[in-house]
Amino acid sequence: MILDHLNDKQREAALHTEGPLLILAGAGSGKTATMTHRIAYLIEQGMSPYKILAVTFTNKAAEEMRHRVEKLVGYCPGMWILTFHSMSLRILREHYEAAGYEKNFVVYDTVDQKALLKNILKELNVDSKEYPINYLAAIISKEKEADRGPEEYLELEGDTFKNKVIYRVYKEYQKQLKKNNAMDFDDLLLNALHVLRDNKEILGEYQRRFSYIMVDEYQDTNHIQYQIIRLLAASHQNLCVVGDDDQCIYQWRGADIRNILDFEKDFPEAKVIKLEQNYRSCGNILAAAHSVIRNNRGRKSKKLWTEAEEGHKIVYSRLDNDKEEAYYVAREIQLLKGPHRDYDDFAILYRTNAQSRLFEDSLRRQRIPYQILSGFSFYERKETKDMISYMRLVVNSKDDMAFLRIINEPKRGIGAKTLEKLQAIAMVRGESLLEAISDEEVLLSLPSKAQAAVRELVSIINMCRDERENLRISDIYDNLLVRTGYMRALEEQNTVEAEGRIENLLDFKSFIYDFEKEKQESGEKATLEEFLEKVATDGDADKFESESGKVTLMTLHSAKGLEFPVVFMPGMEDGLFPSHRSIDSEEKLEEERRLCYVGMTRAKERLFLTSASFRVLYGQGEYARESQFLRELDKKLLDSDGDTVYEPQSRKTHSSLGVSTGSLDGFAETPIKPYDPLARAKKAVKEHSAQGDIAFDVGDKVAHSKFGAGLVIDVDEKTITVIFDSEGRKKMAKGIAPLTKI
Ligand code: ATP
Ligand code: MG
Numbered sequence: 001m002i003l004d005h006l007n008d009k010q011r012e013a014a015l016h017t018e019g020p021l022l023i024l025a026g027a028g029s030g031k032t033a034t035m036t037h038r039i040a041y042l043i044e045q046g047m048s049p050y051k052i053l054a055v056t057f058t059n060k061a062a063e064e065m066r067h068r069v070e071k072l073v074g075y076c077p078g079m080w081i082l083t084f085h086s087m088s089l090r091i092l093r094e095h096y097e098a099a100g101y102e103k104n105f106v107v108y109d110t111v112d113q114k115a116l117l118k119n120i121l122k123e124l125n126v127d128s129k130e131y132p133i134n135y136l137a138a139i140i141s142k143e144k145e146a147d148r149g150p151e152e153y154l155e156l157e158g159d160t161f162k163n164k165v166i167y168r169v170y171k172e173y174q175k176q177l178k179k180n181n182a183m184d185f186d187d188l189l190l191n192a193l194h195v196l197r198d199n200k201e202i203l204g205e206y207q208r209r210f211s212y213i214m215v216d217e218y219q220d221t222n223h224i225q226y227q228i229i230r231l232l233a234a235s236h237q238n239l240c241v242v243g244d245d246d247q248c249i250y251q252w253r254g255a256d257i258r259n260i261l262d263f264e265k266d267f268p269e270a271k272v273i274k275l276e277q278n279y280r281s282c283g284n285i286l287a288a289a290h291s292v293i294r295n296n297r298g299r300k301s302k303k304l305w306t307e308a309e310e311g312h313k314i315v316y317s318r319l320d321n322d323k324e325e326a327y328y329v330a331r332e333i334q335l336l337k338g339p340h341r342d343y344d345d346f347a348i349l350y351r352t353n354a355q356s357r358l359f360e361d362s363l364r365r366q367r368i369p370y371q372i373l374s375g376f377s378f379y380e381r382k383e384t385k386d387m388i389s390y391m392r393l394v395v396n397s398k399d400d401m402a403f404l405r406i407i408n409e410p411k412r413g414i415g416a417k418t419l420e421k422l423q424a425i426a427m428v429r430g431e432s433l434l435e436a437i438s439d440e441e442v443l444l445s446l447p448s449k450a451q452a453a454v455r456e457l458v459s460i461i462n463m464c465r466d467e468r469e470n471l472r473i474s475d476i477y478d479n480l481l482v483r484t485g486y487m488r489a490l491e492e493q494n495t496v497e498a499e500g501r502i503e504n505l506l507d508f509k510s511f512i513y514d515f516e517k518e519k520q521e522s523g524e525k526a527t528l529e530e531f532l533e534k535v536a537t538d539g540d541a542d543k544f545e546s547e548s549g550k551v552t553l554m555t556l557h558s559a560k561g562l563e564f565p566v567v568f569m570p571g572m573e574d575g576l577f578p579s580h581r582s583i584d585s586e587e588k589l590e591e592e593r594r595l596c597y598v599g600m601t602r603a604k605e606r607l608f609l610t611s612a613s614f615r616v617l618y619g620q621g622e623y624a625r626e627s628q629f630l631r632e633l634d635k636k637l638l639d640s641d642g643d644t645v646y647e648p649q650s651r652k653t654h655s656s657l658g659v660s661t662g663s664l665d666g667f668a669e670t671p672i673k674p675y676d677p678l679a680r681a682k683k684a685v686k687e688h689s690a691q692g693d694i695a696f697d698v699g700d701k702v703a704h705s706k707f708g709a710g711l712v713i714d715v716d717e718k719t720i721t722v723i724f725d726s727e728g729r730k731k732m733a734k735g736i737a738p739l740t741k742i
Contacts (some may be wrong), residue, residue, distance in 0.1 A: 002072055004039050006030070013240075013273045014038040015046075016211065020233075020267035021240040024260070026304040027289070027601035028280025032561060033240045035214055036065055038240065039081075040072035042212055051231070052239035057217040059083055061561050065216075077522075080210070084225045085185060085537050088192035091206070092183075098199050099191040104395045104529060105181045107536035109384065112401050113137060113184050119404075120172045140170050144186035145222050145254035147193070150174065170405050180432070181398040189224045196231050207235045217561065218243035218263075222254035230266070237267065246301055248295050249557060249595045251587075261300065275344040278304045280563050282311025282736065284637050285607050287598035291634035296590045307436065307730070309737050310706065313639035315608045315628065316572075320429075326358035329568050330366045332608060333551060336566060340735055343369055347552045347564040351577040354617060355570065356553050363551060373554040381499045382509050383490075388535055390480040394464045395529055398432040405729040407433075410489035412453040418446060430650070434461070453485075460484055473531050474512045479504065534636055541583035556599045567603035569596075572611040573624035589628075596629045605736055696720050703740040 003011045010030055013023050014037050015468070025031050035054065043049055059082070066081045080087065089107070092099055096133060108116065117133045120126075143153050150171040155507065157163045177183060183191060196203045211234050215221065218241035220228070233239035241263060250259045264270050278286055283306055290304070301451050302617045320326040331345050348359055356372055363370045386409050389402035396402075408414050414422075425445070426436035436442050438458050460483045465477050487505070490498045515534065519526035552564070562565075571577055582588035600607060611626050696702065700712040702722060708723035721731045732739070 002044055003037055005370050006034060006037055007275075007277060009273060009275050009277075010037070013275075014041050016271055016273070017042060017241075018238055020237050020263075020270040022263045022267075023242040023259070023271060023273045023275065024244065024300065024302070025241065025275035026241075026244055026278065027247060027598065028278045028286075028563065029275035029304060030277075030279055031244070032061075032065070032216055034114075034275070035240070035242050036068045036218055037072070039065075039069050039079075039212075043069070043073045043076065047212065049076035051211040052079050052081075052214075053087070053212070053284060054079075054081040054194075054214040055084055055087060055216065056081065057083065057220065057230070057560060058558075059086065059534075061216065062086075062668070077322070080294065083537070084221070084228070085161075085188050086533075088188040088228070089533060089537065091192045092188065092197060095195050095202050098195045100178070100282065101183070101191075102181050102398070105183060106392050106396045106399050106402075107188065107533065108177070108180075108182050108184045108401065109536055110137070112182075115405070116176055116180075116401055117169070117173060120169055120176060120709055124168055124172060131165060131169070136166065136169055139166055140173060141186050142254065143170065144190050145224060147190060147224060147318065160532060176400075179398070180400050182401070183394055189228070192271075193224050193228050196228060206232055206533075211236060212238050212240075214240045216242050217247075218252040219245050219257060219260045220247040220255040221259050221562075222250075222492065223256055223259075225255075226259045237269070239267070244298070246302070246594055247598050249560065249591060249598055251591050256716045269512060270351040274302065276303055276305060278306040278308075280604055281306065282308050282605055283641050284310050284313050285600060285603050285605075285723065288314045288607065288633055288637045289597050291637065292600065292629050292632050293298060293593060293597040295632050296593050298590075309732055311736055312606050314633070314637050314641045315606075316633075317608070317610045318626065319610060319612045320614065322355075322358055322571075322612045322617075323362075325570055325610050325612045326362035328610065329359060329570060329608070330362040330368060332568070333363075333368055333566075334366055335680065336606070338684070341549050341565065342549060344548050345565040346568070347554070347559065347562075347566070348568045349554060349556045349559050349602065350569075351556060351571055351595075352617075353555060355576075359553055359570075368551055368553040369549060370553055371548055373552065373558055375403075381501075381504055383505050385506065386486065387477065387480065387505065388532065390461070390484065390486075390526060391476065393434055393461050394468065394476060394480075395532065399432045400426075400433050403433040407454075408456075408485075412457065412486045413447060413450040414454070415447075418450065421445070427590060434458070438462070451653070457484060468528055473516060473528050474509060476528060477509060477512055501635065540577075556595050559602050561606055562596060563602055565604045566606040566608070567599070568610065569599050570610045570612075571615070572609050572627040572630050573615065574623070574627055575624055576615070576617065577627055578629070605733075611627060663709065696734075696741070701742050702739045703742045709742065 003014050006014060006413075007030075010033070013021065013034050017038070018071055023031055023034060029417055039052055039054060042052060054062075054065060056065060062083055066076070066079070067247060069079075069081070070076055079309060080090070082090070092101070092105075092471060096103055096105060096507075108644070114133050114137060117419040118128070121128050121131065121133070121136075139153075143149070148156065150167050152631065154163055154167040157166075159167075177187065177412075204707065210232060213229065215229060220243075224318045229241075231240065236408045241260070245257055245260050246694055248255055251257065264272060281289075286304055286306055293299070317328060319328055325569045333343070336346075337343065350356065350359075360370070360372060386406055389399075389405040392399050393406070402418070407419070422433060422442070425442055426433050429442075437446075437454060443458075448453060460479065464471070464479055467474060487502070489504050490505075512531065515531055516526045519530075556569075574583065578589055578592035609630065611630070612624065614621060614623050616622075694716055696712050698712055698715060701709065702712055703709050703722065703723070707722075707724040707727045707730065710722040710727075710730075712720060712722050713729075714721035715734075719731050720734050720737065721729065723729050
């Protein structure tokens, strides 16, 4: 029954539960759906949910999958559906000692990581201009992804002067992390791997527990993740991996496409199932995406077909500049919304976060509600980070980074000199800063004006720690917010900015409430540790609400696995997309092309591509050529109506300026009329009234623009089924199919 929703191939995959299985298929072919049904099927067959492990790419995707499974088979406690990072975290929470850590270790996000590196550079007297922090962070991360420590780094790279500096930074960085009882994101995976690899008993425990293992988006696993999965599945090999080599977009972060291409080599018994029917996108969108990805070499050839309508053609518009582009997109959204679409049907997917600001502006101006998913909202706000640091100190008194962040927030009269002294004392005593300062003797060595405030701080943190069993997270938060003087300091500032911060802090409190409520509903007590873990491991795609009534803005990377009726991909320019860093490397260019494929295949009904002749990015204005991906796109699939393909009025202006721009490279082959907003609006109105407003009934005779005459035999909320004289039976989407009554 459960598998009735699947097609034959999908069902075959769901039924193949024993032994290794690779589902290799293109975008929108129902890979995730198949995996979900497979889990439900196993449970329906009597398998305990406790024995199932499913790994997905974002917490959001994991939640969604759990939700779908539970919809099919009811509540499933104890089932692990989570991301690689959360899985590693759980393993490490259960076996922190084997990893050489203390209970309640904390997870450092990139901001903490950079703060720590900054301190280290200062300590080691390394110039951050010569060795930028981002550069060092990237090297360290790369080394960890390859499971190489500082010594191995030096050995492999050679002991040049530069490498020796990096070696010392890396080594000190690891030492400090350990001292702070902290791990960074890469450590989570690496330590989990080491614990499993080096402890037969622990490995055995998980191998026995997880009889069935599944991994979605397998193309984006890195080498460490791959090894973790191999270890876990080694004994029974009931491993099902799902992926699309055309959608590997995280090579820059260590994802190894070979993991999927070599699956059959690693598991010679593996069964391979290809899914070829796409259920997501209209024919034209699918064809357009393929005309681009086809240019990548070294891919497994895959065909995708769809029963869906060809649908609308792809609309490409070249605008004069980036502001015009943002205005155009907002306007198009207003025109397309009509009575049959809600704002949450629209997504704007861009290459870099820096592109979002203009869209925010234009959407706000047009009073279009939107939600923006970027790494720089919520958790990155200063005040939120401060409060999180306070909470971290409550669970882990060794967390020096958190201590340094808040010791003078609010001002407690601790200057740089005093801090240095304190750090020296703590080092001699072999303690963390908080531990050291908790000793009255050390406290008394502080300047007398600081003593009272610091004593108060220590006592509040200790009180919260001692009482944390009896307090809710929100109570702890309140205590910290008020009794540390943080709130008062903001109130006393009495500025607009401070008011904004106070609002954000209240906002954060509702977030804590939500977390508590969610836990309560599933009958568990919400602990501060778990809350901090959620905060640390939430990726940006995790704040995404579907059905929010808002347009979604996000990067192409975070759109992975999602789908929207209407997608806009702005910034189709060489140097932006593909990014300038990829232009002279075939490998990187192919990754950008895959990203383009991912973006295009998010669209169900309509796809809009735009580019701007002139753009200001990172404070610099530049004329940009149309993206190489546009040149690759099959022109037949472009809407050449003339009223939606815009040509900048400034073709002349630019050349008269003597600037050669993309608009001259002749990409748009079809004759182009200048943009006429009025004509465009009229057309939109016509489209809306052509859609959905015609009520079709069973028995109606209809005409279709491609299939000719037919008879309606079934109508439901979303679809119309017609038997065509020439083509036979077809099920079509209401409102999109070009049908008229005859
Ligand atoms: P991606 O590669 O983007 O992750 P995917 O292969 O995981 O895509 P899904 O997200 O599982 O694809 O499915 C795409 C859409 O197709 C979803 O809306 C899903 O509900 C629908 N779908 C999948 N299988 C079927 C089916 N057999 N019948 C009808 N709809 C289906
Ligand atoms: Mg998927």
